[in-house]
Amino acid sequence: MSTLTQPSSSQTGVDRAQRIEDALSLIAPKWTTWVVQTLAQARQPMQVREIARQLPFVSEQLVGKRLAQMHANRLVTRGADFRAPYQLSEFSTSLAPVHQALANWSHDHLQLLPGGVAVAERVEDAVRRLNLRHTTAVIQALDAGPLRVVRIGEVVGLDDPYTHQRLVRLTADGLVTRTGPRHGDPYTLTAAGRALGPVYAAVEHWTAPTAAALPAATPTPAVIRTRSALPARPDGIRTAAALRRSPTAPSGLFSHAPAPQPRVPATITAQSAPARNR
Structure with a gap:
């Protein structure tokens, strides 16, 4: 064991x-997984507006609030400039x-x-x-x-x-x-x-x-x-x-024991919008 x-x-x-x-x-927190998978699919840092553009069912303001919370929880990182783009942390990529x-x-x-x-x-x-x-x-x-x-x-x-x-x-x-x-x-x-x-x-x-x-x-x-x-x-x-x-x-x-799992196909996340009544 x-x-x-x-x-x-x-x-x-x-x-x-x-x-x-x-x-x-x-x-x-709602939309956290959507944001993580959007950044994973992009494979590069993204601005709040760019992430919101990939998630048309979420307002840009809410995306910004969620990213701020994810930053506090070490799921995403960014530069010192408040205008710097976000990217997944090592903690989040796993x-x-x-x-x-x-x-x-x-x-x-x-x-x-x-x-x-x-x-x-x-x-x-x-x-x-x-x-x-x-x-x-x-x-x-x-x-x-x-x-x-x-x-x-x-x-x-x-x-x-x-x-x-x-x-x-x-x-x-x-x-x-x-x-x-x-x-x-x-x-x-x-x-x-x-x-x-x-x-x-x-x-x-x-x-x-x-x-x-x-x-x-x-x-x-x-x-x-x-x-x-x-x-x-x-x-x-x-x-x-x-x-x-x-x-x-x-x-x-x-x-x-944790069996090896395949990576989530990130393209799937863009193919179906979530229910709006949550």
Whole structure:
């Protein structure tokens, strides 16, 4: 087993879950994937207006705001002059396997998107389902088998109302389901939830070289709310303690070695405009 798939003694399950959510939060803001793939296809620095010209369904102002946030999160770089063009950072150029894993998972396991949807749209929809705080920890807990709401809260370190709220969202997103019709019946992962191993492996592999210096996502309140990469809170401490005590802490979802993935065909991103009602 590689060091990627086997945590050290100082790395708890919640540490890995939080690191994955922090990484996903960097690419979660809407249009981030579209901008990354536009720059990747151009293979040269681009001005804001040039990027916006390639994304006619996004305003130039919004493209500028997104690029500023991506610059703060080290996904793009530029010269000292505020008029200097943007280009992908080394951190961002290695995103292709993550995009491919997310797109493959969406295509194979989510029936909520129509066929012919662009790769970038599939990636952003998939990240929207996965990046909310404590989502990865809940999925990790359920990977060991069906659990009731109270037990999930104990394992993840959350109170019952918050646990229920997260499970409602995960159910709506097609990742978990109840094992029976009664209110107290346990929850379990759906086929889509059980298939997340390659996605998590790709995200961990992407962040592994720079995990210690992983930037916290910088939210842009007027455009998007980023719920991951928050400062450590007492519930995080409780989560770590609960996972250390729980026999369900080791998770099969985190035991997949990252298989080599082909680069996302960037030309696909220009062939299909995203839904406008997001």
